[in-house]
Amino acid sequence: MSKRMIKFVLNGKPIELEVEPELLFVDLLRERLGLTGTKVGCGEGDCGACTVLVDGKNVNSCLMLAVKADGHDIVTVEGLGDYDKLHPLQEAFIAEGAVQCGFCTPGMLLSAKSLLDVNPHPKREEISRHISGNLCRCTGYTKIVNAIEKVACQGGGEDRE
Amino acid sequence: MSDYKVIGHSVQKLDAVEKVLGVAKYAADIQFPGMIYGKTLRSKVAHGVLLSVDTGKAKALPGVVSVLTGDDIPGSNSSGIIIKDEPVLVKNGQKIRKIGDPIALVAAETEEIAEQALRLIEVKVDELPAVFDPVAAMKDDAPKIYEKGNVLAVRKIRRGDVEKAFAECAVIVEQDYQTQMAEHAYIEPEAGVAKLDGDIVTVWVCTQNPHYDAKEIARNLNIGLNRVRVIQATTGGGFGGKLDVSVQVHLGLLAVATRRPVKMIYSRHESIANSVKRHPFIMKLKSGSDANGKLLAFEASIIGDTGAYASYGPGTLTRSAVHVMGPYEVPNVKVDAYTVYTNNPQAGAMRGFGVPQVAFAHESQMDILAEKLGVSPLKIRLINALRPGSFTGTGTELKDSVGIVETLEAATAGAKKTMELNW
Amino acid sequence: MKKRGIGMASMWYGIGNTGLPNPAGAYVDLLDDGTVLVLTGCADIGQGSTTALAQIAAEELGVKIGDVRVVSADTGVTPDAGASSASRQTYISGNAVRMAAQQAKSVIVEAAAEALGVGVADIVAADRMLTVRTQSDKSKDLVDCQAECQIALGLTPGTDAKSISIVDCIAKCRAKGKLSLGHGWFNPDTTGLDMETGQGRPYATYAYATQVVEVEVDTETGVVDVIQIVAAHDVGKAIHPQNVEGQIEGGCAIGLGYALMEEVQVKQGNVATANFTTYVLPTSLDVPPIQSIIVEDPAVTGPFGAKGVGEPALIPTAAAIANAVYNAVGVRITDLPITADKVLAKLQLQG
Ligand code: FES
């Protein structure tokens, strides 16, 4: 099948490249662009480890075709923060002990961001509900919810600028 | 002792920053130029003898770099933490003992080509009658999975005289219990990368025991242990399920055969279908106490289905036997724990190692006993809890750090804050 | 109707392999600038062993946690520490790291004792300094002896030169051609179990726990909801309390899944539940509030008294849930998992 040219914004930078129509977005990120922060836990839409933000919404990138990224604004964990400046959610995850093996963490962070960006002060139940598509086998979720709640109490996850 | 400067302080986890940034390298994240991808062909039958493996068509597929069978293994072609009963690749004429037994390996330029090549390998198997129920497997006329029989190990605990003690008991509780097979379900599926550095085979892998992995690789590659280097990649959970080898030896074989970096990643399906499991248990417990609730005698039989291979099975059942009376002092104990082979997925270590199963049983017993005696669940446990100076079922005297009573009290006090607890 | 009930369950768990040798080794290198390299074979799988081992080394050497770097689980450079299993690493590798740190420390302590004119037993390491033990925790004899030593060295007794920085001490050692390296290995004190009677000493120490769980059972559907969990765990000494809580919370979640929803279905040897749609894990909506209570009854043989918590965390949970279900509706389920179907069937039998 013929390749298709797609354009999208990835972590704030415009990207333009050619992709096969059957290529999955998670494979584009991990294999082609070397952005391995996005994880694959199941490849079937069940675990949320591959969560990225598409126009601010949390999406399982293992179920998304790369061509569908065309024209959208996409954020992966690499776009959240860096060594010099962690995102408040990243800081809270560390401070609250919400990271054990860390395999669910990138997806959790992005799901949390997608909640706080539209609802800066969610209740605990709303947080639990919103991240219920992100499986974590290590933490029992308690400290993850604590961390998100902490950021929500501090005034939400809106950008630091 | 409270003046520690670092101990007892919740310092920042040393690996947390890399993990939240998404820069921590799990095995699947590791890339090398010229890297190829490995896949495993697995048995579709549960019990049989492998007659032939025809790899001709697979080898001819463009993009296939190597296809290996059991004949290509220079070393022992076996693995296993307690008993080396698991074939790395089942060889012609050898037994298949479960669905999923590895038969051949493919390395190819892409994962897709490797998968396609798997479908081109032709396997002939002489199927044998299989047994999936551990109780049936223990019978004399059951299909023999191993020459020496299906009962892999029996662990006995004998202390005091249970028969005499039961005769003196005021209350006896006797009950059967069963527990299911469970899966670790670490969110990171098994993955690894192998590469040759000169004559060193380096393997990056998610694992709970790199030194064990290295020994298994060296024995199967028939090279010195000092020529194998296993580096644990950041590991996405284990819970006991990454103690056995998964991709380790296969990666070593493919790297040596192709002299190229090679990667293997299990799909979620391959992970759940082929990794070890928590043993399903069949248990019978009998507990007897005097009229005050003091345990006098305890008897248990435990059957654990360890599946097709030993893995940590005998260790699990031994631990179950030691723990099955619970954290209580009982002067008379009799336990028999059987580790039994079947043609099911192999069961091994999973967080708790045979104790969650027996705890379900012994703690149900304690509550039943409490009800019969008309005392609270807390009281029955306090009456019997181990204390410094107590002897365990294995005749071990406990000296220090026996905090069971403190946990009973602390949990009760904690529960009273938020629950309507009337004990 | 929804009915609530409370259940309790306890457990014990022997730390390390059962009646078998299971040693762990470690190396500690106290580098020129006072930072520390710890080499351990111990694989951190997310539970936090690397951090705990760094804390043990930092405490023993009297440096800051930020001064310690741990290289772990690389057979090319680290010694064998055995498996990260059997809740053994804090206890066994923890002891190995501590012993290695003590050996490295002994080199600089000797130098400090000489410089300060005291015996090695009088030196304590803390805050990157080696300091003479304060008068209050010393006998009169020792103080006198120290004064004599100081006079002999031409120092003013009891006044100045009470401490020396670790970096300076290392420099003194290097000037004499001495490296401050240590290795350690630890094997728990156990014996094998007799084949006929099972008598012996399978473990050197045990962890203990009690959990109390409140459930709500829907008598129409049989569905069991866990409302809250209180989990009290005797860990000996919590090296890192937040990580201990993390182990307890994560363990309770796995225990809850084991109690209520998880089951690998095998049909004729074939795993029929090989995905997360059919093998259902607890989500954030299933896990209730968990009150973790850390009980510290220090183990004499543990590093700073520590034992372990990884596995104990999940062991009592299913049992406590089963007991709570009985307390709520009088139904005793004796085969896991406690599915709604099983509860409903027994409720109907009850009439
Ligand atoms: S990897 Fe996409 S949902 Fe699991």
Ligand code: FES
């Ligand atoms: S931290 Fe391991 S899966 Fe969430």
